[in-house]
Amino acid sequence: MDKIIEAKNITKIYKNGIAANKNISLDIKKGEILGILGPNGAGKTTLIKQIVGFLKPTSGKIYFNKEDISLNPNLIRKNLCYQSQSNFVLRGLKTREALYYTGKLNKMTKNRIKEKIELLKKELDLNTVFNKEIENMSGGQKQIVNLAVSLVSDSKILVLDEPTNNLDPEKKALLIDFVHRLKLKYGYTIILVSHNIFEIEKIADRVAIIYDGSLLKLDTPKNYIALMGGDYKIKFFIHKDKIPKIENYFKNFSINEFGYTSIYIEEKKIFESMDYLNKEIGKEKLKDIKVLNTNLEDSYLFFLKNYRKNFIKEDLKK
Numbered sequence: 001m002d003k004i005i006e007a008k009n010i011t012k013i014y015k016n017g018i019a020a021n022k023n024i025s026l027d028i029k030k031g032e033i034l035g036i037l038g039p040n041g042a043g044k045t046t047l048i049k050q051i052v053g054f055l056k057p058t059s060g061k062i063y064f065n066k067e068d069i070s071l072n073p074n075l076i077r078k079n080l081c082y083q084s085q086s087n088f089v090l091r092g093l094k095t096r097e098a099l100y101y102t103g104k105l106n107k108m109t110k111n112r113i114k115e116k117i118e119l120l121k122k123e124l125d126l127n128t129v130f131n132k133e134i135e136n137m138s139g140g141q142k143q144i145v146n147l148a149v150s151l152v153s154d155s156k157i158l159v160l161d162e163p164t165n166n167l168d169p170e171k172k173a174l175l176i177d178f179v180h181r182l183k184l185k186y187g188y189t190i191i192l193v194s195h196n197i198f199e200i201e202k203i204a205d206r207v208a209i210i211y212d213g214s215l216l217k218l219d220t221p222k223n224y225i226a227l228m229g230g231d232y233k234i235k236f237f238i239h240k241d242k243i244p245k246i247e248n249y250f251k252n253f254s255i256n257e258f259g260y261t262s263i264y265i266e267e268k269k270i271f272e273s274m275d276y277l278n279k280e281i282g283k284e285k286l287k288d289i290k291v292l293n294t295n296l297e298d299s300y301l302f303f304l305k306n307y308r309k310n311f312i313k314e315d316l317k318k
Helices: 044-051 095-105 110-123 139-150 169-184 197-203 221-226 240-249 267-280 296-317
Strands: 003-013 019-029 033-037 059-064 081-083 157-161 189-193 206-211 214-219 232-237 253-255 260-265 287-293
Touching: 003 044, 019 033, 019 044, 019 059, 019 189, 019 206, 019 214, 033 044, 033 169, 033 197, 044 157, 044 189, 081 139, 095 110, 095 139, 139 169, 157 169, 169 189, 169 197, 189 197, 197 296, 206 296, 214 221, 214 296, 221 296, 232 267, 240 253, 240 260, 240 267, 253 296, 260 267, 267 287
Parallel strands: 033 189, 033 206, 081 157, 157 189
Antiparallel strands: 003 019, 003 059, 206 214, 232 260, 232 287, 253 260
């Protein structure tokens, strides 16, 4: 796939000296969903604001279709749809009015606006709020309407910053399924920033993990999971005196400070591993044991834990 957006060595340092982004390089390919994961304060939103042309990098370059956007910030702004974290309130406007006027501002024809509004009504189930004033809606309703308003454009690049905040589980599922359809059915290129790892894993083609302003890794969900050493995990609680039994036998595992343990294995090793645990540790010492699929969350937490560990080691050397 062709690269449609490319960020090269992006660093953003604010006036107070805080580095929100540190030498980040990544690309967004045409027709893909790129998921961006990271804890609060990691620098995800700052990166997005630079990509969409709302913030200027301290150093580094961002290219849209190989053209440097610092020379023409409007180039990327007019070619993408952007939904920020904040819910804006269009005072005095009903949903249908907000959709229509947004289309007019984006210089769409009346017929095209009508087509887009009908599509969004159907896909996002807007019928109950279509004639309702936006300022009188719940937070979740405003979130859905904000997404709809951002899509009244002929652009097929969509940037979403925490789009499922304030949504109930039913609306979250509706929105994520719709975002996936935008790619599969309508050919959109999408950047999705989210704290919800399961949403990202469900629909993203590639995932960027950002922590403390740095890009830790960019890869496919499948490759992240493969790095854990197996498609399955045996999860259980173990007493600290039995931890050496795990460390001496298993290659891929994680144990937290409370004794909760995950062993990552291939499917063919499940019964062999269970047999070892029962014999060497004992059924009575294995609590809350479960066999589960390895997922993106396992890999995400692994990368954050190891990054912090290495950061502390480097800090102690200074």
